């Protein structure tokens with residue numbers, strides 16, 4: 180009788196220990212999943228654990244890195260300005276008078292990391308009024324950011340190839356001609372001249 184009681188006790192204790200063990204494992208797995216899920220909300224880790232470097236830029240230095248990162252975490256698809264070969268560019272608005280273009284490059288493979296370093300090296304060395312200014316960068320285990328001056332009118336490429344812009348440009352430059360009347364080769368020549376002026380300047 181005593182043996183039966185002892186056996187029941189052992190079985191009960193084992194079952195309780197097994198259930199508690201399972202609950203602890205489930206809680207740990209849930210915590211891990213939740214952290215991962217929250218981290219990647221909007222594609223930007225909430226706790227980046229990264230390093231932000233601001234170049235001697237009065238504009239970026241006027242913004243604290245905490246505020247900058249807080250705003251960065253709120254970026255979503257509606258802030259996307261465009262995408263390139265290596266990453267996505269977002270409009271980051273700090274306040275009514277301050278905004279940046281932030282290029283996000285995901286990490287994970289050497290090609291992407293290499294792209295970030297190449298762009299950083301080349302852009303950090305260049306300072307020209309016709310070339311967009313790199314204000315700083317942010318690097319973290321999940322992604323890198325390049326912080327650029329915002330070009331509110333978009334890229335030269337979209338200006339030259341987007342039909343709406345072309346029509347506006349043509350109509351503005353040759354007001355006496357209807358947009359559709361400019362022959363393409365002439366426009367191509369203007370295109371080349373414009374680029375030549377920019378490079379020569």
Ligand SMILES: Nc1ncnc2c1ncn2[C@@H]1O[C@H](COP(=O)(O)OP(=O)(O)OP(=O)(O)O)[C@@H](O)[C@H]1O
Nearest residue numbers: 260261262263264265268280327328329330333334
């Ligand atoms: N400083 C900026 N201000 C405003 N829009 C920008 C800025 N930089 C990039 N963009 C927008 O984001 C798009 C993607 O830019 P990004 O530099 O990533 O690519 P790309 O230069 O077109 O190509 P690649 O990455 O292959 O060099 C551009 O076409 C442009 O519309």
